[in-house]
Amino acid sequence: MGIGESFSLAIKNILSSKMRSFLTMLGIIIGVSAVIAIAGMGNGMKTFVKDTFSNIGTNMLQVYIFDDGTGTKSVSIDQIYDIVEKHKDELAGVSPYVGINGVVKYGTESSETTTVGGVSEDYFTIEVLELSEGRKLQYMDMKNRQQVCLIGAYLAKEWFNGSPIGEEISIAGYPFTVVGVIKQTGDSEPRARTNDDRVIIPYSTAAAINGSRQVSQFFLTSQPEVSTERARVSLENELLDILGDKDWFYVSSMAEMLKEMDSMISVVSTVLTIIAAISLLVGGIGIMNIMLVSVTERTREIGIRKALGAKERYIMQQFVIEAGVTSGLGGVIGILFGFLLSAGATALIKSLLQTQMTIVPALESVMMAFGISVFIGVLFGYLPAKKAARLNPIDALHFD
Amino acid sequence: MSALIEFREVCRYYQMGDNVVTAADHVTFSIEKGEFVAIVGHSGSGKSTCMNIIGCLDVPTAGEYLLNGRNVGELDKNELAEIRNEMLGFIFQQYNLLPKLNLLENVEVPLMYAGVSKRERKKRAKEALESVGLGDKLKNLPSQLSGGQQQRVSIARALVGKPSVILADEPTGALDSNTGREVLELLKSLNNEGHTVVLITHDNEIASKANRMIRLKDGRVVYDGVALSPEELVKANRESEVS
Numbered sequence: 087m088g089i090g091e092s093f094s095l096a097i098k099n100i101l102s103s104k105m106r107s108f109l110t111m112l113g114i115i116i117g118v119s120a121v122i123a124i125a126g127m128g129n130g131m132k133t134f135v136k137d138t139f140s141n142i143g144t145n146m147l148q149v150y151i152f153d154d155g156t157g158t159k160s161v162s163i164d165q166i167y168d169i170v171e172k173h174k175d176e177l178a179g180v181s182p183y184v185g186i187n188g189v190v191k192y193g194t195e196s197s198e199t200t201t202v203g204g205v206s207e208d209y210f211t212i213e214v215l216e217l218s219e220g221r222k223l224q225y226m227d228m229k230n231r232q233q234v235c236l237i238g239a240y241l242a243k244e245w246f247n248g249s250p251i252g253e254e255i256s257i258a259g260y261p262f263t264v265v266g267v268i269k270q271t272g273d274s275e276p277r278a279r280t281n282d283d284r285v286i287i288p289y290s291t292a293a294a295i296n297g298s299r300q301v302s303q304f305f306l307t308s309q310p311e312v313s314t315e316r317a318r319v320s321l322e323n324e325l326l327d328i329l330g331d332k333d334w335f336y337v338s339s340m341a342e343m344l345k346e347m348d349s350m351i352s353v354v355s356t357v358l359t360i361i362a363a364i365s366l367l368v369g370g371i372g373i374m375n376i377m378l379v380s381v382t383e384r385t386r387e388i389g390i391r392k393a394l395g396a397k398e399r400y401i402m403q404q405f406v407i408e409a410g411v412t413s414g415l416g417g418v419i420g421i422l423f424g425f426l427l428s429a430g431a432t433a434l435i436k437s438l439l440q441t442q443m444t445i446v447p448a449l450e451s452v453m454m455a456f457g458i459s460v461f462i463g464v465l466f467g468y469l470p471a472k473k474a475a476r477l478n479p480i481d482a483l484h485f486d
Numbered sequence: 487m488s489a490l491i492e493f494r495e496v497c498r499y500y501q502m503g504d505n506v507v508t509a510a511d512h513v514t515f516s517i518e519k520g521e522f523v524a525i526v527g528h529s530g531s532g533k534s535t536c537m538n539i540i541g542c543l544d545v546p547t548a549g550e551y552l553l554n555g556r557n558v559g560e561l562d563k564n565e566l567a568e569i570r571n572e573m574l575g576f577i578f579q580q581y582n583l584l585p586k587l588n589l590l591e592n593v594e595v596p597l598m599y600a601g602v603s604k605r606e607r608k609k610r611a612k613e614a615l616e617s618v619g620l621g622d623k624l625k626n627l628p629s630q631l632s633g634g635q636q637q638r639v640s641i642a643r644a645l646v647g648k649p650s651v652i653l654a655d656e657p658t659g660a661l662d663s664n665t666g667r668e669v670l671e672l673l674k675s676l677n678n679e680g681h682t683v684v685l686i687t688h689d690n691e692i693a694s695k696a697n698r699m700i701r702l703k704d705g706r707v708v709y710d711g712v713a714l715s716p717e718e719l720v721k722a723n724r725e726s727e728v729s
């Protein structure tokens with residue numbers, strides 16, 4: 087008797103009691119769909135993080151200088167430019183970054199969520215910023231500490247009906263003229279507290295508002311063809327020369343942050359996947375349970391088959407294949423269900439969090455889930471099959 | 487030329503707790519090819535025990551059983567399965583058809599285990615069913631048939647592998663007397679065509695349809711000779727009591 091015969095017999099048996107077969111598969115279906123959806127979620131999170139940082143660029147380096155209050159520990163803008171010039175094979179652009187803590191106002195309206203940062207004209211080579219109208223900041227704005235600003239899509243939408251260009255807003259009590267509007271970056275409507283809720287001004291103006299000539303934060307980019315890590319090492323060595331101690335500065339790299347986040351997501355999704363996989367095991371035990379019942383129920387059939395010449399290995403083969411097909415089918419249904427679940431979760435995340443995070447089941451997790459479910463069926467079908475094959479034909483024939 | 491079936495001092499003991507039950511006690515007989523033999527006896531006389539051994543479902547505890555010259559006691563499980571498949575055709579009291587398979591598929595089962603190709607199987611199963619008059623019900627399920635028809639399916643199934651021996655265990659036990667008679671006629675005609683038929687029954691009337699009768703009592707052969715009708719039997723019994 088060939089394997090093909092065993093397969094068609096197995097399918098016949100599974101179809102002849104659909105409800106029971108479905109219940110037998112249920113554990114596998116739930117396990118597989120959970121594995122697929124969770125693995126897909128991990129995937130989606132990684133893609134989401136990557137997309138979020140893609141307009142900043144993973145070749146970005148951020149330098150923080152810690153002020154000791156005396157003003158002796160500092161790196162001037164010229165020094166930073168010198169470093170970039172010296173290592174121009176590794177470092178590309180640089181811009182100071184001066185954060186402002188102050189409310190943004192327009193007429194009677196005010197926004198406390200808006201991030202205000204001062205940057206140089208080179209900043210536009212570091213972060214890819216497209217304008218929907220107006221102009222970028224220029225060298226002259228820096229030099230003259232112009233009170234001009236770019237506003238994000240959120241304020242443009244909230245406060246201005248027509249074009250905001252030339253309008254005057256107030257930042258920390260100082261008047262600024264809007265010279266440009268940054269294009270919306272998110273997929274959904276621009277909202278508060280997102281990348282679309284920001285104002286950019288000249289760093290010199292920002293430093294003046296803060297009452298300090300020192301810049302404690304710089305953004306740099308590495309040359310695309312060298313590793314960010316190498317550029318970071320050179321940068322750190324130069325800063326060490328200037329400041330004398332590692333404690334006075336910190337260089338963080340976007341690539342490294344992304345890598346850390348990636349591995350964190352991996353760990354979390356692996357742990358969750360393993361937990362979901364345990365339910366596959368439980369599903370396997372369910373299959374074993376039902377198969378044992380089925381062997382008892384089919385004792386007479388087994389006796390008849392043996393009397394007609396079935397060898398033990400054929401009986402064995404029949405039951406193992408039936409268990410494998412049952413759980414394999416459960417696996418396929420679980421995969422379909424997992425895709426549905428992923429689509430549902432994607433829609434839910436979109437409507438609840440206003441975030442575009444697509445949960446995509448990875449091909450390898452789909453293949454693995456299917457493979458594991460067949461394996462589990464065969465594994466847990468083995469014991470009942472053995473029991474069936476060992477039945478004494480005489481006893482089996484008289485069983486009822 | 488040895489006999490087709492040869493029992494040499496066959497014994498079968500069953501352990502029941504501390505007791506040993508002797509189900510077959512030095513049974514010796516031989517059956518030639520082409521015979522129609524009935525094994526008769528009251529309930530508990532050892533008929534099923536002998537039938538299980540003849541059918542290679544069981545092996546003797548002591549003594550030898552030769553089937554076509556081969557000592558069955560020396561064979562392993564796989565070889566026994568092969569012999570059942572190739573040499574024996576079983577007909578059971580309860581028909582023992584597989585309820586989820588249609589008639590054609592039921593009759594195909596022995597051929598499937600014999601490794602016959604699907605096409606050949608279908609063809610031969612169809613012929614076997616036609617030969618028992620069920621050629622028009624190939625796709626029916628056993629539950630859609632009467633008892634007599636089901637028994638004919640099981641006869642077709644017993645025949646399809648062209649076995650050396652057809653073993654019928656109380657084949658009319660579950661049937662009314664008319665259908666029972668038809669089934670017996672069918673067995674008789676199979677014998678006329680050259681098949682060796684071994685019929686196991688507790689019913690003297692039925693046993694008398696065979697050509698030869700082996701009577702068992704308490705696991706022993708007490709008569710082996712021409713099949714006697716119940717009346718002849720009563721007479722023979724009376725004579726044996728007198729002497």
Ligand SMILES: Nc1ncnc2c1ncn2[C@@H]1O[C@H](COP(=O)(O)OP(=O)(O)O)[C@@H](O)[C@H]1O
Pocket residue numbers: 500501502507508509527528529530531532533534535536
């Ligand atoms: N599996 C068994 N275990 C113990 N005793 C058995 C078993 N099978 C049969 N016997 C005993 O062997 C004897 C003969 O039984 P059996 O061959 O079934 O007789 P029959 O078929 O003529 O009714 C009976 O006493 C029966 O109780």
Ligand SMILES: [Mg+2]
Pocket residue numbers: 530533534
């Ligand atoms: Mg009996």
